[in-house]
Amino acid sequence: xxxxxxxxxxxxxxxxxxxxxxxxxxxxxxxxxxxxxxxxxxxxxxxxxxxxxxxxxxxxxxxxxxxxxxxxxxxxxxxxxxxxxxxxxxxxxxxxxxxxxxxxxxxxxxxxxxxxxxxxxxxxxxxxxxxxxxxxxxxxxxxxxxxxxxxxxxxxxxxxxxxxxxxxxxxxxxxxxxxxxxxxxxxxxxxxxxxxxxxxxxxxxxxxxxxxxxxxxxxxxxxxxxxxxxxxxxxxxxxxxxxxxxxxxxxxxxxxxxxxxxxxxxxxxxxxxxxxxxxxxxxxxxxxxxxxxxxxxxxxxx
Amino acid sequence: xxxxxxxxxxxxxxxxxxxxxxxxxxxxxxxxxxxxxxxxxxxxxxxxxxxxxxxxxxxxxxxxxxxxxxxxxxxxxxxxxxxxxxxxxxxxxxxxxxxxxxxxxxxxxxxxxxxxxxxxxxxxxxxxxxxxxxxxxxxxxxxxxxxxxxxxxxxxxxxxxxxx
Numbered sequence: 272x273x274x275x276x277x278x279x280x281x282x283x284x285x286x287x288x289x290x291x292x293x294x295x296x297x298x299x300x301x302x303x304x305x306x307x308x309x310x311x312x313x314x315x316x317x318x319x320x321x322x323x324x325x326x327x328x329x330x331x332x333x334x335x336x337x338x339x340x341x342x343x344x345x346x347x348x349x350x351x352x353x354x355x356x357x358x359x360x361x362x363x364x365x366x367x368x369x370x371x372x373x374x375x376x377x378x379x380x381x382x383x384x385x386x387x388x389x390x391x392x393x394x395x396x397x398x399x400x401x402x403x404x405x406x407x408x409x410x411x412x413x414x415x416x417x418x419x420x421x422x423x424x425x426x427x428x429x430x431x432x433x434x435x436x437x438x439x440x441x442x443x444x445x446x447x448x449x450x451x452x453x454x455x456x457x458x459x460x461x462x463x464x465x466x467x468x469x470x471x472x473x474x475x476x477x478x479x480x481x482x483x484x485x486x487x488x489x490x491x492x493x494x495x496x497x498x499x500x501x502x503x504x505x506x507x508x509x510x511x512x513x514x515x516x517x518x519x520x521x522x523x524x525x526x527x528x529x530x531x532x533x534x535x536x537x538x539x540x541x542x543x544x545x546x547x548x549x550x551x552x553x554x555x556x557x558x559x560x561x562x563x564x565x566x567x568x569x570x571x572x573x
Numbered sequence: 574x575x576x577x578x579x580x581x582x583x584x585x586x587x588x589x590x591x592x593x594x595x596x597x598x599x600x601x602x603x604x605x606x607x608x609x610x611x612x613x614x615x616x617x618x619x620x621x622x623x624x625x626x627x628x629x630x631x632x633x634x635x636x637x638x639x640x641x642x643x644x645x646x647x648x649x650x651x652x653x654x655x656x657x658x659x660x661x662x663x664x665x666x667x668x669x670x671x672x673x674x675x676x677x678x679x680x681x682x683x684x685x686x687x688x689x690x691x692x693x694x695x696x697x698x699x700x701x702x703x704x705x706x707x708x709x710x711x712x713x714x715x716x717x718x719x720x721x722x723x724x725x726x727x728x729x730x731x732x733x734x735x736x737x
Contacts, residue, residue: 311649311697313704341696343737372696420615420729463725466718507717508707 311341320350324365324379331499334427334459337367348572356562360384377406401436424460433482446485472499488522529554612684614730624676626719643705685733
């Protein structure tokens, strides 16, 4: 029942975002009406909000800055995403702001609902893990879109502070910390000649299942480098299809952790509304293998 | 049962790290920073396939005419065209695009920096122009990959054109 509250909140946040985007959209005819709002970058070049709230693919974090604001403007998004897995439900929602196509701040709240599986895990049916993620990203150099005459990608560094609310459970399963910080460097490149967008991210992290099962474990409690890779093919101005791969540590003795994989299609109706549908394979989570399913994400912004 | 799976994932992680590291560190090292000696803002695309995808000169003429119509009607950028010689603009752009997509044309206009000097153009202007061009290319039914080949030629001109 307690899940109704965050989901209600998610719906409210999302509705507010849609309303904001609507205002921004009405503003397209007169871009100077709202100072520092121009929605001036090209469609899809901000990626989509990933599960940790940052601009990226669905699972990976990219070097692009959230929103469609150019270097003269501010952009931003709200998003809500839902993954229905074999044994779990995963909901994430949040908001992000991009400042002058240079700095991004983001917030996401994740609800990982064990449903009936919770009973089998001894947590109780319907037990849910909650995690908050606060992120910051800064673009260092390069422009993913303009620099088509060189192989130089857009490169950004960032961090994500994560707080897991289920501390006692995290410690009971062998997790060492209920808070953690991921650090990453990401490189994104649009290859217009090939109609491709490519991203590689190197993340150092202690997170178990991105933090949903805490940070560090009895097997390892040190920062490890992990990789995120995404490739997308631009089919039209509005539509990109592709796949992602994300490696993860496996710190917990009680349950092996697998790498994540997805195949996605992202459709931008306009600069204010977009939807992503993906097939995700999250492997084994908390001893339950083959966590696969459909991921749907809606995003509104400017 | 589980052993091959573990090995599989470990191998993937290693491959992933190598790929990730090479992506992050090799790409900047490979990067060149060419200066536009060519007044057209870039060298032409090789072969005739992109030129043909634009339906040759008549198709390029339609794309440019439609683009210019869209620019002067686009509230984001219409002011930028006030008092400009649009007849000459159309002619020069038709020649420039024809040249860039590999067509049998020569561009005799100013280089991109000189042509836009003093206009104080922003990224919003540059991108709005590109969006209208995309709509015009769609109207001409230029296949999307061929559209992107042209955009790949235009995108680096941002550095010369956007001064504000």
